[in-house]
Amino acid sequence: EIVLTQSPGTLSLSPGERATLSCRASQSVSRSFLAWYQQKPGQAPRLLIHGASSRATGTPDRFSGSGSGTDFTLTISRLEPEDFAVYYCQQFGSSRTAFGQGTKVEIK
Amino acid sequence: QVQLVQSGAEVKKPGASLRVSCKAAGYTFNNFYIQWVRQAPGRGLEWMGLINPSGGSTDYARKFQGRLIMTRDTSTSTAYMELSSLKSEDTAVYYCATRYGGRSDYWGQGTLVTVSS
Numbered sequence A: 001e002i003v004l005t006q007s008p009g010t011l012s013l014s015p016g017e018r019a020t021l022s023c024r025a026s027q028s029v030s031r032s033f034l035a036w037y038q039q040k041p042g043q044a045p046r047l048l049i050h051g052a053s054s055r056a057t058g059t060p061d062r063f064s065g066s067g068s069g070t071d072f073t074l075t076i077s078r079l080e081p082e083d084f085a086v087y088y089c090q091q092f093g094s095s096r097t098a099f100g101q102g103t104k105v106e107i108k
Numbered sequence B: 001q002v003q004l005v006q007s008g009a010e011v012k013k014p015g016a017s018l019r020v021s022c023k024a025a026g027y028t029f030n031n032f033y034i035q036w037v038r039q040a041p042g043r044g045l046e047w048m049g050l051i052n053p054s055g056g057s058t059d060y061a062r063k064f065q066g067r068l069i070m071t072r073d074t075s076t077s078t079a080y081m082e083l084s085s086l087k088s089e090d091t092a093v094y095y096c097a098t099r100y101g102g103r104s105d106y107w108g109q110g111t112l113v114t115v116s117s
Helices: none
Strands: A004-007 A010-013 A019-029 A034-039 A046-050 A063-076 A086-093 A096-099 A103-107 B003-006 B010-012 B018-025 B033-039 B046-051 B058-060 B068-073 B078-083 B092-099 B111-115
Touching: A004 A086, A010 A019, A019 A034, A019 A086, A019 A103, A034 A063, A046 A063, A063 A086, A096 B046, B003 B092, B010 B018, B018 B033, B018 B092, B018 B111, B033 B068, B046 B068, B046 B092, B058 B068, B078 B092
Parallel strands: A010 A103, B010 B111
Antiparallel strands: A004 A019, A019 A063, A034 A046, A034 A086, A086 A096, A086 A103, B003 B018, B018 B078, B033 B046, B033 B092, B046 B058, B068 B078, B092 B111
């Protein structure tokens, strides 16, 4: 089974700063099957990015996804107050799907 | 609009079984797989498995093999997740979500399940 490892576990940044979140897979993942989600306390996850780099409907363009193979990145170009949350990557592979353990973006 | 509405919170005793429902609306039920994801208190998301509403085929995470059953009722556009032999570690919020290709756009509101003696 593919294991996704996200880093860092916590990112402490100020509004307006750039956030770079990493998702590394234990084996190669198809770009088509790599997604990113945002989750705020008490809420269900929200799809941000699918296909590694395609923004979901309603995702602001300050969010961008990149990567291929085993290394994927979610970048938030300038943090807005509403962006402080936990972010998860998910791969939908042939050998069952998996989530990373999450990266918390907190206010510094 | 697409909606997934889940059943309400439950309190269960260890060893009991759990059944959570997920009623879909606003789209053709057979068009999207339904996946189930859970989140223990203060923890991350854990994928449990999925069901194809068209035909009913399932795929479960290895961890839950033997005590997890997913079913669906196409007449009511409802998916069900049944977990047996509950333990305290099964205390979590359980979510259903659509899956289309490599994305889960729509999520239920979550069902809090507490397992306690």
